[in-house]
Amino acid sequence: MSEKMASKAAAQGVTRRELLKGTAALTGAAVGSGVIGAPMIWAQNLKDVTLNQVGPSYSVIADIAEKASADLGFKIVPQTSETTQLMAKVVNQPETIDIADLEFWGLQKVYRSGNLQPVDITKIKMWGDITPLMRDGKSFDGSDMARQGTLPVKVLYTDSAESTEFAAAPTGLATAMPTIYNADTLGIRPDLVGREISSWVELFNPEFKGKTALVNIPSIGIMDAAMALEARGDLKYVDKGNMTKEEIDKTIDALIALKKDGQFRAFWSTFDESVNLMAAGEVVIQSMWSPAVTAVKSRNIPCVYQGLKEGYRGWGVGMGLMRHLEGIKLEAAYEYLNWYLTGWQGAFIARQGYYSSVPETAKANLSENERGYWYEGKAATEDIKDPYGNIMDKAGSSRDGGSFEQRMGNIACWNAVMDEDRYMIQRWNEFVSS
Amino acid sequence: MSGRSSPSGSRLAPYLQVAPLAFLMLTMVGIPLVTVVMLSFWEFDGIAVYPAFTWANYAEVLGSPVTLKLFLATLKYALLTLVATTVIGFTCSYFLVFHVRSLKLQIGLFLLCTIPFWTSNVIRMVSWIPFLGREGLFNSMLIQAGLIDRPLDILLYSDFAVVLTYIHLFTLFMIVPIFNSMAKIDSNLIEAARDAGATPAQILWNVIIPLSKTGIALGSIFVVTLVMGDFFVVRVMSGGQSASVVSAMKNNIDQLYYPVASAMAVLLVAVVLLMVTAILRVVDIRSELAR
Numbered sequence: 001m002s003e004k005m006a007s008k009a010a011a012q013g014v015t016r017r018e019l020l021k022g023t024a025a026l027t028g029a030a031v032g033s034g035v036i037g038a039p040m041i042w043a044q045n046l047k048d049v050t051l052n053q054v055g056p057s058y059s060v061i062a063d064i065a066e067k068a069s070a071d072l073g074f075k076i077v078p079q080t081s082e083t084t085q086l087m088a089k090v091v092n093q094p095e096t097i098d099i100a101d102l103e104f105w106g107l108q109k110v111y112r113s114g115n116l117q118p119v120d121i122t123k124i125k126m127w128g129d130i131t132p133l134m135r136d137g138k139s140f141d142g143s144d145m146a147r148q149g150t151l152p153v154k155v156l157y158t159d160s161a162e163s164t165e166f167a168a169a170p171t172g173l174a175t176a177m178p179t180i181y182n183a184d185t186l187g188i189r190p191d192l193v194g195r196e197i198s199s200w201v202e203l204f205n206p207e208f209k210g211k212t213a214l215v216n217i218p219s220i221g222i223m224d225a226a227m228a229l230e231a232r233g234d235l236k237y238v239d240k241g242n243m244t245k246e247e248i249d250k251t252i253d254a255l256i257a258l259k260k261d262g263q264f265r266a267f268w269s270t271f272d273e274s275v276n277l278m279a280a281g282e283v284v285i286q287s288m289w290s291p292a293v294t295a296v297k298s299r300n301i302p303c304v305y306q307g308l309k310e311g312y313r314g315w316g317v318g319m320g321l322m323r324h325l326e327g328i329k330l331e332a333a334y335e336y337l338n339w340y341l342t343g344w345q346g347a348f349i350a351r352q353g354y355y356s357s358v359p360e361t362a363k364a365n366l367s368e369n370e371r372g373y374w375y376e377g378k379a380a381t382e383d384i385k386d387p388y389g390n391i392m393d394k395a396g397s398s399r400d401g402g403s404f405e406q407r408m409g410n411i412a413c414w415n416a417v418m419d420e421d422r423y424m425i426q427r428w429n430e431f432v433s434s
Numbered sequence: 435m436s437g438r439s440s441p442s443g444s445r446l447a448p449y450l451q452v453a454p455l456a457f458l459m460l461t462m463v464g465i466p467l468v469t470v471v472m473l474s475f476w477e478f479d480g481i482a483v484y485p486a487f488t489w490a491n492y493a494e495v496l497g498s499p500v501t502l503k504l505f506l507a508t509l510k511y512a513l514l515t516l517v518a519t520t521v522i523g524f525t526c527s528y529f530l531v532f533h534v535r536s537l538k539l540q541i542g543l544f545l546l547c548t549i550p551f552w553t554s555n556v557i558r559m560v561s562w563i564p565f566l567g568r569e570g571l572f573n574s575m576l577i578q579a580g581l582i583d584r585p586l587d588i589l590l591y592s593d594f595a596v597v598l599t600y601i602h603l604f605t606l607f608m609i610v611p612i613f614n615s616m617a618k619i620d621s622n623l624i625e626a627a628r629d630a631g632a633t634p635a636q637i638l639w640n641v642i643i644p645l646s647k648t649g650i651a652l653g654s655i656f657v658v659t660l661v662m663g664d665f666f667v668v669r670v671m672s673g674g675q676s677a678s679v680v681s682a683m684k685n686n687i688d689q690l691y692y693p694v695a696s697a698m699a700v701l702l703v704a705v706v707l708l709m710v711t712a713i714l715r716v717v718d719i720r721s722e723l724a725r
Contacts, residue, residue, distance in 0.1 A: 109480070109481060110690075113481055113482060218689075219689075264675065266591050266673025266675060267674030268673070269674060280564075280567050280569060280570075282569075282673075421480070421689060422694075425685055425686060426498055426500060429500050429504070429677055429682040429685055430499070432676070432681075432682075433500060433504050
């Protein structure tokens with residue numbers, strides 16, 4: 001049967017490629033039907049490959065896809081989709097995606113759908129250069145990183161191509177290839193706060209009543225709240241990223257009390273909402289993403305991504321390969337993944353405040369001034385520009401929170417999905433509607 | 435149909451005429467609705483759903499005090515908006531129909547009412563934010579006029595802002611049907627009432643309102659269904675501080691909890707259907723429209 005089909009395909013190949021030499025045509029047709037593999041022919045066909053990369057707007061960026069397409073010769077089509085929608089797509093419409101840029105908590109949730117295939121790490125040339133933060137869950141001094149929440153390494157490996165479970169220890173098969181990550185904290189308006197802010201507890205300080213905001217993504221908002229409650233001494237969590245029902249109840253009850261007192265001005269859902277709340281002076285301290293702080297700053301409004309003594313909330317993104325990728329498309333996907341680690345993307349993403357999974361290549365692609373500012377915690381020697389060339393910080397200033405090691409080394413918990421997620425969402429809805 | 439069609443063809447004609455709409459309703463409303471109802475009984479394990487029959491989703495939705503709270507909050511918005519839009523819609527229509535003598539002016543003014551609709555809902559909604567904000571136009575105006583010395587926080591990110599936006603967005607849906615039924619009122623009726631010695635208030639109460647009730651009912655159906663099904667206005671204008679039934683549904687959908695969201699959706703459809711039935715009970719729209 002398969003022989004018959006192959007010969008039929010070959011026959012069609014000959015008629016379609018009458019101008020080509022017969023042998024080449026036969027080989028090409030055979031490759032096309034997946035019978036044998038000959039890299040020589042792939043180089044020719046690679047140009048026709050199109051890969052759909054889908055992921056959140058801070059990860060899947062048109063400029064990066066364009067540069068990659070130019071360097072690699074095949075086409076990367078970027079499509080943005082926030083993690084929540086992306087999870088739904090991976091589960092329900094896997095065929096619309098080739099490469100999924102999933103946050104690790106999203107990966108934790110959807111990997112068991114079986115719609116992703118593992119990344120063979122032997123095909124990633126620079127796998128060994130990926131930072132131990134991502135690869136092994138080890139900090140800079142070799143000690144274990146905080147394990148609260150979805151520490152990337154917890155969901156980074158799997159045992160076999162068919163398995164939909166995560167492996168406890170590193171294996172040769174990765175569920176995704178780590179790309180970008182950062183340490184999140186609170187954004188503040190130093191001009192309106194008027195004093196030093198050094199602890200998460202300030203989010204719930206009555207001094208800022210009616211001038212604080214939380215992110216309305218339940219799994220992340222509750223963690224910011226937990227950081228503040230723990231700092232206030234309300235309770236000590238075993239794992240802020242995976243609370244027990246009792247811990248969820250205590251957290252939400254405290255939040256409801258704060259809300260009734262008028263502590264919050266808003267709960268934002270989108271990036272631009274958080275920017276506008278801050279820029280308009282509606283809030284002076286709130287949950288925020290790093291590029292949002294940059295966006296406020298580039299409007300000439302003072303805004304600081306304040307490092308706090310209890311530590312940061314970390315997150316990371318990995319590139320996952322969809323299960324349906326095979327043959328030449330899969331090869332192209334691996335080429336793209338390898339390209340991703342070579343530094344151009346790392347440097348681009350550094351300019352919006354994120355770190356690359358291979359910091360060395362990213363640093364090599366940055367100017368000395370940029371490298372000092374973004375990675376080394378040094379004061380800028382000249383103006384710092386964002387990826388699109390707008391000035392975002394003046395010469396002489398340095399990055400909030402300091403160097404790569406100071407920021408990433410001080411992560412207290414990671415964005416996560418809880419086992420009691422369903423219960424948490426229900427209680428979060430109650431909090432918002434109270 | 436033309437005379438060329440056979441007798442059997444003419445019997446078919448009404449079915450053919452209704453076919454395009456029936457097809458659209460079936461594919462765009464019927465099938466999705468059936469899917470939602472089906473899904474609300476299915477089992478799920480956190481990411482995937484399995485065909486089965488379980489009451490668990492309903493048990494979760496109905497067993498939670500949040501559901502009642504959400505429905506009450508949404509109903510509160512619907513009622514506040516309904517009252518305000520009815521009063522505004524009725525007054526505007528009354529003015530247009532009974533005070534503006536020239537037909538041209540009437541049409542001109544009516545078109546003025548539609549001008550806000552030349553931009554999108556989202557823009558009309560978002561434009562309130564810089565106006566009402568803490569450092570917004572309205573607050574700075576009040577402060578400069580010396581009426582207040584601290585900005586009013588209640589103007590934005592509050593229930594006030596939500597209802598205000600609803601009124602702004604949906605009043606036209608009230609004006610159009612009320613205007614339409616008022617314009618149909620025979621002026622002789624009003625004259626007769628006046629000749630019989632009725633006061634203007636009596637004319638309004640005993641003649642105009644009863645004859646406008648089809649319009650009020652139709653407008654109410656529009657407004658109620660629009661408010662009950664909204665989540666975007668609530669989210670943006672309350673600054674995420676209030677929830678509606680649909681915004682809670684969205685939180686569930688975002689986490690892939692489709693069956694729970696479906697159960698809530700079915701519940702919402704049931705409540706809205708009840709409300710529409712109640713409105714139709716009060717006013718027999720079909721017979722009134724045939725008038």
